[in-house]
Amino acid sequence: MDSHLFGGDSRRRREINLGGSTTASTSTAILQDAKVRRAQREHLKKMEQSATTLQAYWRCAADRKRVKKVLRERFQQDPSSTTGLRCLVLIGGDESVLGAWSSAMVSSGEERLSESLSDPSWIALLPRTMLLLLQSLANDPQSQHASSHVAALSIVLSRSVPVTEYLLRHTYYSFLGRAIISIPIQSKSSSPTLPALINLLVSPFALLDSMDDLYKQALEDMLSFILTIPLLPNRLPIASLTFLAPRIPLTSLHLIDASRVISNATTVEQKIHLLANLCAFAPPRYPTLSAESLAAYLNFTLSLMCLLPTHALEPPQRKAEAVAQPVWSDDSDSDHETQVAVVSSFAAPKVRLPELDTKTRNRLQTLPSATHINSLLEAVRKHRSAQLSLFAWCVALSDVWPKQKDKIFGAVTVYGGGGLVRELYRAHVRPSPLGQDLDSTTLMSPLHASYWPPLLFLVDLYSQSLLTMGDDEFFSTGSSSNHPRNPLTVDELKSFSRQLLNIAFTLYWREDQTNVNDGTIPGSLNLKWESVRQKITKCLQAIHARDSRRPFVPPEHWLVTAELDMGPFIEAAIYEERQLAQPEGARPMSKRQVATLSPRLGVLNNIPFAIPFETRVSIFRSFIQNDAENRGISRYSHPMGMARITVRRGNIAQDGFDRLQGVDLKAPVAITFIDQFGQEEAGIDGGGVFKEFLTALCKEVFDTDRGLWLETKNNELYPNPHSYAVESHSLNWYRFIGRILGKALYEGILVDVAFAGFFLAKWLGKQSFLDDLASLDPQLYQGLIFLKHQTGSVEELSLNFTVAEEEFGVTKSRPLIPNGENIAVTRENRLQYIYLVSHYRLNKQIRQQSDAFFDGLSEMIDPKWLRMFNQQELQILLGGVDAPVDLEDLRVNTKYGGLYDDHEPTIEKFWKVANTLDQEQRRNLLRFVTSCSRPPLLGFKELIPNFAIRDAGADQHRLPTASTCVNLLKLPRYTSEKMLREKLIQAINSNAGFDLS
Template sequence: MSSNNKVSLRGASAKEITRDALLQKATIQRNIRNEARRAASAAQLIQRVWRGYHSVCEAEIAIRSEWDAYVAKEWPVYQSTATAQTLTDCILRPFLFFTRRYHQKENVRGDSDRFVICFTILLQSINMADPLKNYCGLSTGSKDQQSTWRCQVHRLLRLSCLGLVEGSARHHSDLLKLASLSVRMLVALTDSNMWICFHKEDDKAHVKLVVCELLEWTAEGNGKIPLYPAVAVCIEQMCPLKREDGDRPVPLQKEKLLIVASAITVALRPLQQTPVEMDINRLGQRLSSAKRKASEDFCSCVLTIPYIVQRLPAAILPALQHPSVLSLCLEAFETLIPHLTTADISYHYFKTISQQVLLVPDYVNTSPSAAALTNIVALSKCPTVNGSTKFVDALSIDAYLKAVCSLLDQSLSWLKSLQTDSAENEQDDIHDCLVHKTRYCKCEKSPEALFQADARLQMLKDLEPLCQLWHLRQLLDQSCGKCNSEADHINLKSDTITATLKLSDIAMLYLKVSTVFKSLHEERIPCPVLNLLAFAPGFLCQLWGWLDDVLGLSQCCNEKANYKTAETKETGTHLDRLVPQKDERMSGSLSSRWASAVSKIKGKGSCSEAMDSNIKAIEEDRNANIWNIERMRSGPMGIPKEALRVLTLFCAAYGHLLMILDDEEFYERQVPFTLKQQRVIAASLNTLVYNGLLSASKQKSLPLLDVTIKCLNSLYGRDCRRSFCFVNLWLAPAFVNRPPIPAAARAHEVALASIRTRDYSQAPAIGYVLALIPHVIPFEERVQIFREFVRSDKMARKMVMGPGPASITVAVRRDHLVEDAFAQLNVLGSSLKSGINVSFVNELGLSEAGLDYGGLFKEFLTDLAKAAFDPGYGLFAQRETDEGLLFPHAAAGKLQHGLQMLEFLGRIVGKAIYEGILLDFSFSHVFIWKLLGRYVFFDELSALDPELHQNLMYLKHYEGDAMDLALDFTVTEELFGKRKIVELKPGGAQIQVTNENKLQYVYAMADYKLNKQMQPLISAFSGGLSDIISPAWLSLFNARELNQLISGGEHDFDVDDLKANTKYTGGFTETSRTIKQFWEVLREFEPGERCALLKFVTSCSRAPLLGFKHLQPAFTIHKVLNFWASMSPFFLIFWSAYL
């Protein structure tokens, strides 16, 4: 079998290839050829450029050598007869040729001698009176001469700036001469008055235009001429911040002083040119634009030099303070602020021109905005003839405010970045210590941290003028406000004078200043800005008067009712309880409802219906709604922007003042506001904060809400201690639309978490209300919310621990109750929340018969608390003036296991609150406020140490010389017969109390007694209490309310409520004759007798807060045949059947 062979006509060796592959191959080969051609072309270009560069360099070397020979030999011969044209052709042309690339080189040091020679020759020519020999005479020559001269002058100005930098940066006598000649060249070429060759008025007018064009070119050089960076380098290098002999600046040498003064003169010339004398309007418009550009460059390069006022001699400062300069700079900062984000601005600008090696500046990591801020503040003030301070004349206050506010914002950003860097560095140090297993010491600060601390202190010092009274007074003199104050208050101009400022602008400035100072200051150090605003005579009155007029707050309140002060004794404190008088608008029934409401809020009523009757009485009051200020019901979003600024500043300043305002000033002297005004302020802030927290846009109003809440809580805390407001004033905003108790409790927990992250958009609004201003919710409802917290916690613990009762059992001896309880329960910690079974051991060591179904534990807890808190035990004490209220004994911490015992007692009180068991004692309000973490007012010291409080009040208002009292900043402690001297501030033993610092001494002493001395004891007690009860739960209450939560209502209880919640067993019923007689007799008892009966049955003389339905176990009357039956562990009254 044969086959036919196939023959390929293309050749037997040809390989098959597709069309696409063939095209791709051709494309690749084409690209390779193109790349080779480009490489060859690039190589030729590089070679051509290099040959050109090399030829130019050789030409420069040759021309430089020829120039040196000509200047050394021929020029001295022809100098006397040489014309300006000869100077141009023979001297300047070759010099400018071999120096034309110096803006790209590292420095000009290699040609510094040639610079000196050239500048010397030019200055000699400019000083000649002959127009033909004067170099500047060419500015009026032919067009070609003018063009050549203008081009050469531009190059000379640039080289003069480079020579100034070189001569300033390197401290050498020869280079100092270069700097001197360079700055003289700048001065001579930019001042037509120095061109003495012109005598005709037309020529003088023409050269003025020429100089104006030069200054315009200098201002709008856009990097062509480094004038302002060069001036900045000159100031920084020749005027260092080094000090000698204390704070006296290092005096400048005469030559350096002339160089610096001349450099500043040249830098200011573009800012001071005016187009008034010009005939060409277009040039005038161009010059105005150039002035703006020059002012921006001057600000960015010169005014960002740290502490320029301290660097420069005093004789130079008036030039910088001239209105034509300072006002332009202030306006320039409005557009310049976004660019002030890079440190060392002058060097940043100069790097594009010269990469020379400068001396290391004497500051590191300084913010340009912070430096500019301190410089602007320092330049804007000047002393007066009588030794005070004022703003410089003709200062644009409006521009000053805008510039300072903008710079404050930028400085605050810088300070926040410093804090972030410091925190990151600290975390890195801790990490390194953990890696290398070394001990981390927070007190050992790094050099960077030390520098940051020094920078903060220096900035505080530099910004002190903003915190001085003259500054505030001068601003208010130009504001639109008017203060109806006494002669010693701040004097303000009449409203008839046109005001240049708004009060809201001043408020905005001081808000920003206070924010910066808070960032600069450490905690617990008074902010000087708030001190100024709080104590400036009449200033707070002016702020509130302005707000009242603009918002009509007093009109909204319409507070025309007559008030009388009813002094009531409650928990040892005289409370001025305001009660409205009966008049035409208030009927007798309404007055009685008010009396009932007030008595129930105070705790006299204790039934479960107290809350409903109280709210009903308040809601029925036709005048109650006046405290829900209509103008504030929309929250911060309903207030104009300008009013928000003033309101924020008012709350910040007044909240600061309230911390140190004593009762005599607040209630008796009524300064700075009357009690009527205080009520309007409290109602306004109360309504504003409540509705602001309900608002969906509260995140935008955080700065206002922060200071407003602080001020509001200060007013509320003062009212809690000694009332000046109606009860319903605090409840008015939240009369309606309150959510159910469980929902409110859940919202509170979510709100606490979001508050820590400063995100107010995550939780329901009522949660923020409960967390920040719980007083707007009635006390009884807050108690129910607290019980909901406890109920939820118990449910969670049951889910964790499983069903069934707790198994913790303790056996205690009745005669060693405290010791046994401490030994067995102190180790439990937070496990003390669990159920505890108690058995008592008698004197023989045998357990007493009986089972604990709640009554034995309650008896154990109350007896334990009674024994441990007894003043005779030594841990707590009480004052006669405080009606037996308890507070930790000062020596408790020094006893054996004293702090541990206080922590244990904190858990015991927490357990009692957790289980709803009432204790038969109350704590001092000072102690309660400290447990709640609240501020304690100065007058609370009267309850702790009445004699010390009286002495401090005497010193505070002492009109004589405080030095006569021979006091210092120390306090003497006496414990166990030993005396110890404690300094109230570092070095306090050497600080004598004077009239200037006596307020500091008064409040330092009060702070020591109320805070520092008790802090270890309070920390121990609150630590144990927080093991059982979350501090967030207790924050719902004030001191009086928390005492009621611990010990129940006071003085009496509601018999009908007890009757409605009583159980009858053993055959008794509610209709039994004996039972009816019992209730009739109980109603006839005196309050003290009723309380004694309650104490006999329940071991506590006070009723539960929410009524007897919350009494556990329940109140029970049991009928027995044997009258002498033994008592069981329930709350029982055993009644004999034979009675």
């Protein structure tokens, strides 16, 4: 039978399995088939729904088009009628209809539009109409209808409070901001709508009451959407700028919610442009601001700055551009600590800094200018209740703009003449809990939030003042018509420095440094505790440096031993040093890193004077001992592979330079002397011959006739600033000398060399300023002091920002800042000039020499070990303590050889004679035997090798001799005390030569 009779192939007949069973594959096929059919049905359903939706949309669109056509026709019949207005609102944002209506209303005159404001229908329809006009302006402020739009808006907004309120609730200032920013800067003079738009900016403030919530919202929105426009003053014609500036209601700033404004400025760029625009509009208004509004302005801009990353106002420049930045501290000498400090002051988000245009950057330059600072200070002088806000503002500005810190506090210093520091301390800091004996556990309490800004401002301001304050001023607190004095008395400095020490010690001593590193102080500053600690430490160190030169507080004033058990402290410090030990060649850790990782080493590296000097020396020696043990080096057992070098007696410096290159000086070095006949000298180097070599080497390399070193008037050495000294060969010598002195420190060998304090400061990573210049160039120092106190016209002195240098009889002028030869020194910038001249002479001229020297020194001595001491203590560490020779201590620690012992008659005569010597003779004796006239700082037990006396025969005519290399006195067995005295004094005064016998 043909299949097509039953449907054929046109439809597949369902197969039925009558057997009652099916295979797994058949079941899977059935399920899959069911899914496919279900999906097809869903697809058909969606297609039907979509078709229905499209048809409905098309019908609606057609209806809208038809209705709009009808509305447009009825609108065109009479645009200025109420019916025309209704049609306009229903039609919406059609530009042609809006243009026709606004043109019709403007052409009919202000009276016509004003009369319509009394019509209830118009009252209901106008707000929506004005919003449509505003939206049209925001989209295209230069359209052909823009002028009529602005005119209509101006008329209505000047007369209708309800319309104004409606628009403010619908982001009025956001639309105006979009309109203003859409007009190119180059078109500002030719744009007919821009002046009218500026008029619209201030319209709400003329209608609304200043206590109204909408008035406050209007001011907040104006700040958020208008004053965040980049280069706003540059976008306005002069007439509009003059109109707008006095009408921004800055006098109502205290009424607004500043946090809302700042939250609206979501990007760093917006915050910076808001700050820059306020720089343009606010300063002329300072005299008119009330105390409340002035404080609000300062707090508002303070909050802005606290949210900016460091350097946001002046991003770090490329090296090629860095030399063009005329700031006080902009030079390549800036130490690593300063760089770390400025990166981490505020707890601001880590974001990429924007590239600022030149005009914005120039406008921001007014913030730290002396003129601007003076205007703020003058305003605050009238409204003293705003003082605290100004203190915090200055701290914030200096931390967000660290390159301008010196300029900021310099301007404050010049304005106050010391009076502000005095008032700040007496009125705000001393009475506060932070100025009292505060419980260290409550230091970080939010209850103290209001006390931190004045303290930090005082710390910054006083630290800055000390940079250009000579010792004669520092130690003279009386009033004088010729010289302003230290604004703080000695008693005040005692109290102030002690409290700073307590705060700093508390912050360093915390075992858990997490809160110090990451936490912020309470209050508006949003400043990290780490930055607070650094500011206080800097001021504390500066005050202590003055006390080190000329003590004005009791020695125990700086110590915190009452709070510490020194035994466990030493053990813990040594343990922490071991934990922090870096692999050889690793970069030395900064003070900040040390403080972060180790509380005790943090104290020792930053406020070492809080720990007794003898304790620190003991710790220093322990650090060296640990280092030597880690290298397998023992003081008493020399390794077999020790370095051995020969040195000619007449050429010690050059041979040492040539043959110690590449030698590990931390390991023992065997020295063999070659005499004038080319023969090796007898003697076994158990350390003593190396000491002799080191002593002789120092005498040669520090001879000022060699050209590497010069002397101050106090016979203290510093690197020669001559151009010869920065040649590569000379720098290699400085590096070698640094290694040699490092070896002396490492071995505990005293060297009879005195360095200038400003050079020793560089060993500690510090810079020197005016107070150190007196020792280097007294004439220049007096000239700068005269300039600082000049009461007449500074300009008459005809100074500029250059410094004169003389080499080989030729005087050259060096600019202190870019284009310095064309920048005159004035009353306002003279402190900057004084700072730069001092900094140049004390730091920049010898930077390369000092760096090379310190490179060599750092090979031997870890820099953080040296930071446990100040300059004066470093000198003691090198050459011993300049103190009376304690003969009893010397006798207890003296060894005897040959026929001598402690009770031998000649020895008893010797000590009787020694006791009759005056201190000068005792120092001569010590120099005669050890080559150094100063005793070891921890007593003669630390002298290596120990002081020793050996018999030298019975010849009564023979003078005593000495082997300085082993600290040995060779004393003949004199039969009379008188003979011993005569021979001993003759020997030590004639400085008899070295004796190997």
